[in-house]
Amino acid sequence: MTTDTTIPPASAALQRPRMRPSRRISLAVGILYVITFVSIPTLALYAPIKNDVGAFILGAGTITALQWGVLSEVVVGLAGIATAIVLYPLTRRISQTAALGLVAARLLETCLTFVSVVSLLTMTTLRHDLGGAAGTNAALTTTGHSLLANYNWTFLLSQSLMPVACDLLLGYLLYRSAIVPRIFPIVAFIGAPLLLASDIAVFFGAYPQVSALSAVAALPVAVFELSLGLWLIIRGFRTTPLTAAFDEDARTAAA
Template identity: 45%
Template sequence: MTSSRRIALWGGIAYLVTFAAAIPALPLLEPVTDHPDYVLGAGSDNRVVLGGLLEVVAALAGVATAVILYPVIRRVSRTCALGFLSSRVVEAGILIAGAISVLTVVTLRQDLGDDAPAGLVTVAQALIDVREWTFLLGPGLFPAINAGFLGIALYRAGLVPRILPLVGFVGAPFLVGKTLAVAFGAFDELSTAAVLLALPIAAWELGLGLWLTVKGFRPPRLSTNPDH
């Protein structure tokens, strides 16, 4: 297996891990995210902790996509390679902060138990609100930035079918629009409209992960200047 094929394989697997970890994390966290009074009584602590850890795994897998693909993307554009890596790192930090806020609710419940004051629900709600904003600004904004940096490099060099980055380019403004709409209260994060607007960017990332895993990179179609 060539170095380029190995990079594509592991980069694709890292993309798929982000989906495999992030999707089941949402229902696992619902006992806390949907019920602030969780902090006052018995709850499914192990379930919530697993959900929080899966969000951390998804965040780290996102960073891994940029780290693994960096040597190939750098040959096309150093700016795109560094931009993609930086964006992934910031996105991961936001996601991990959200996971920590939910796990803190679990710790508060365990530490105080039945003796917890009723006012603790306000604290739990504040932590849940933090998680809602991190979820909105992390997966709701940075995939659009990632699509810009990575998509430009892949499209310029023809390293994957150009329909893939084109889907990312189309999906990026839809995702940003969805995030702004949710932030200003036009509709809910998990509403049908929000899900539909997020589908193109999800298709871009899932399609890229599958292509890199199964097919790998295509030979570059043109000479590139890595200084730009």
């Protein structure tokens, strides 16, 4: 006589451990932080426009690179907001003020990012509707430079200045809770003031917005956010009284 050793589907499901709520949050936030780096290629995608905005708005070259660049910046903005929102159920237990501040800073960063890319999209409309029209070259070229200047200054406020506030707030939350190794918030505390000093220098014309010095100043913040994202994907949050209580409350609420 043969014995049926097949495990019923219900029993098999019971044997698979469910992911802890805090682990789901860390995984989602890690993925979102990695996604925020998809706009790095815009430095190359926007290069033809920045090198000769007059020629671009009058019809030279293609708009495909600009469209991909704008799309990547929109994705980055939405992912940035999502990082703060997904973290909020946990971070509000550390400091509700700092957690709300992080959400507000991310929201403002994304709003300014959207304003900046609208300037680039406006160039494509003018190029399509008026490029090549008689007597419009000088006016279009001037408008193109104005729109590019608007993009550059708004970029300085959005994707360069606002990360200072975001990373200081996040660094404080991580340092106070110890849910990740302390090296992460320490890098944030070093990188944020360095980036702020660089933004002030760019604002007063000490050096260009896209330069070796500005890249070096932004490097610690980039290292913090990318390494944090990868750590959260691979390892997740440390098990602490905070995460244990969060997981227990989530299980109780789901029961």
